[in-house]
Amino acid sequence: xxxxxxxxxxxxxxxxxxxxxxxxxxxxxxxxxxxxxxxxxxxxxxxxxxxxxxxxxxxxxxxxxxxxxxxxxxxxxxxxxxxxxxxxxxxxxxxxxxxxxxxxxxxxxxxxxxxxxxxxxxxxxxxxxxxxxxxxxxxxxxxxx
Amino acid sequence: xxxxxxxxxxxxxxxxxxxxxxxxxxxxxxxxxxxxxxxxxxxxxxxxxxxxxxxxxxxxxxxxxxxxxxxxxxxxxxxxxxxxxxxxxxxxxxxxxxxxxxxxxxxxxxxxxxxxxxxxxxxxxxxxxxxxxxxxxxxxxxxxxxxxxxxxxxxxxxxxxxxxxxxxxxxxxxxxxxxxxxxxxxxxxxxxxxxxxxxxxxxxxxxxxxxxxxxxxxxxxxxxxxxxxxxxxxxxxxxxxxxxxxxxxxxxxxxxxxxxxxxxxxxxxxxxxxxxxxxxxxxxxxxxxxxxxxxxxxxxxxxxxxxxxxxxxxxxxxxxxxxxxxxxxxxxxxxxxxxxxxxxxxxxxxxxxxxxxxxxxxx
Numbered sequence: 459x460x461x462x463x464x465x466x467x468x469x470x471x472x473x474x475x476x477x478x479x480x481x482x483x484x485x486x487x488x489x490x491x492x493x494x495x496x497x498x499x500x501x502x503x504x505x506x507x508x509x510x511x512x513x514x515x516x517x518x519x520x521x522x523x524x525x526x527x528x529x530x531x532x533x534x535x536x537x538x539x540x541x542x543x544x545x546x547x548x549x550x551x552x553x554x555x556x557x558x559x560x561x562x563x564x565x566x567x568x569x570x571x572x573x574x575x576x577x578x579x580x581x582x583x584x585x586x587x588x589x590x591x592x593x594x595x596x597x598x599x600x601x602x603x
Numbered sequence: 604x605x606x607x608x609x610x611x612x613x614x615x616x617x618x619x620x621x622x623x624x625x626x627x628x629x630x631x632x633x634x635x636x637x638x639x640x641x642x643x644x645x646x647x648x649x650x651x652x653x654x655x656x657x658x659x660x661x662x663x664x665x666x667x668x669x670x671x672x673x674x675x676x677x678x679x680x681x682x683x684x685x686x687x688x689x690x691x692x693x694x695x696x697x698x699x700x701x702x703x704x705x706x707x708x709x710x711x712x713x714x715x716x717x718x719x720x721x722x723x724x725x726x727x728x729x730x731x732x733x734x735x736x737x738x739x740x741x742x743x744x745x746x747x748x749x750x751x752x753x754x755x756x757x758x759x760x761x762x763x764x765x766x767x768x769x770x771x772x773x774x775x776x777x778x779x780x781x782x783x784x785x786x787x788x789x790x791x792x793x794x795x796x797x798x799x800x801x802x803x804x805x806x807x808x809x810x811x812x813x814x815x816x817x818x819x820x821x822x823x824x825x826x827x828x829x830x831x832x833x834x835x836x837x838x839x840x841x842x843x844x845x846x847x848x849x850x851x852x853x854x855x856x857x858x859x860x861x862x863x864x865x866x867x868x869x870x871x872x873x874x875x876x877x878x879x880x881x882x883x884x885x886x887x888x889x890x891x892x893x894x895x896x897x898x899x900x901x902x903x904x905x906x907x908x909x910x911x912x913x914x915x916x917x918x919x920x921x922x923x924x925x926x927x928x929x930x931x932x933x934x935x936x937x938x939x940x941x942x943x944x945x946x947x948x949x950x951x952x953x954x955x956x957x958x959x960x961x962x963x964x965x966x
Contacts, residue, residue, distance in 0.1 A: 477757075500709050505920040506659035506684070524658070529685035529739045529752035530711045531658040551891050554922065598709035 465603035472581035474537040475590040501527040509545035540569030614830040622653040622679035627848035637759040640839035648696040653677040683752035689778040698763040725821030745909030746799035770800035868961030874952035878944030879903030881952040904942040
């Protein structure tokens with residue numbers, strides 16, 4: 459398990475580092491999307507989650523869910539485009555799951571990607587992702603999770 | 604993205620408007636700021652009488668619709684988080700559109716604190732002792748004078764707050780969905796102990812321009828910024844404003860998360876213990892098993908007086924499973940004097956309220 463400044467960054471996931479989100483291609487071709495532990499640390503305790511509805515198409519870098527923490531509201535932006543095929547009912551019931559388990563039970567949406575091959579190439583993974591998060595944290599003056 | 608001057612900000616005064624127009628401007632400015640086509644901005648705004656929901660709130664769970672309709676009050680949904688508020692023409696709104704680079708951090712808690720401390724300094728320059736109260740309030744001697752909230756998109760942030768220049772506590776209470784009991788004279792007086800206006804503190808309301816000037820000076824000092832005054836949106840913002848207005852100036856937007864009142868029942872209970880009587884009310888989010896709101900009154904001794912307000916604030920959005928832990932954590936860090944009363948009594952009072960039969964929902 460890799461970490462950057464105390465924030466867990468699993469090396470097997472694909473990241474859009476700028477938007478602080480991850481993607482994982484599942485065996486059935488779907489893509490699971492979530493916030494990184496760094497994003498959760500910046501946000502603080504998440505108290506509300508409103509995903510886009512199942513069946514909606516979301517373009518790359520557009521919002522698939524809105525989350526609220528400490529009176530801050532902001533979008534979670536998808537790393538690749540696709541149609542929302544599932545939203546996380548467990549997170550609807552307990553948005554704090556996003557903080558507790560951002561790469562597991564706290565996932566945001568599942569997508570049927572429209573161009574995984576074309577769009578996923580620009581995402582970062584493994585050591586590249588760790589280095590990119592380190593640079594982002596440095597630029598943002600982040601001390602650690 | 605255009606290069607923005609971090610020290611040269613726009614001071615935008617958009618006047619007295621309908622809530623839909625105000626929030627369409629918010630959306631346009633945040634979007635345009637994110638696109639690099641808006642400068643950093645301090646905006647002052649005012650509202651025709653409006654009930655303003657937090658982004659994730661539900662109209663029927665938060666507002667007293669009968670009263671609102673009878674008094675011609677607008678309803679709108681903010682871009683920002685937090686709770687429902689009543690915004691009157693005599694209140695002043697302030698907003699900052701900045702990026703994380705100006706603030707020197709991406710940590711949302713730190714950003715809120717820096718901005719609120721600057722706003723508090725501005726209000727203090729009017730002759731009151733305003734301070735930031737975590738997480739998002741500015742208070743004078745334990746009484747709230749300004750509530751705040753934020754929204755972000757990428758590196759751009761919108762952070763907004765209210766200033767109660769003058770204040771009608773009863774009207775505020777009637778707009779919000781709260782139990783009838785809280786509208787008794789005593790309850791209104793008690794709410795008046797938790798909220799305060801500049802008029803209440805200074806004897807007469809300061810001119811709005813004086814308040815604007817005080818806030819602008821304080822933000823300028825805190826962030827090293829100079830202002831150029833404008834009263835119009837720029838050419839990049841105008842079309843975004845028109846689009847946003849078309850989208851939000853309708854019931855589909857306002858009622859979009861319409862979860863029924865019955866999913867968030869109000870419950871009350873009285874807890875008697877050696878230290879006195881605690882009367883506790885809760886609004887419980889049943890599907891999420893979470894406390895939306897908690898209020899505590901009763902006959903007991905606890906000092907400082909603001910203890911209860913701070914506890915209520917600390918327990919907002921607490922998951923029921925975490926109740927005792929959160930109450931304990933609050934008291935661990937709080938200097939308090941209580942007579943024959945302990946944290947367990949507060950937790951027990953809240954538990955009693957949760958377990959009680961819900962009050963019938965008013966038609």
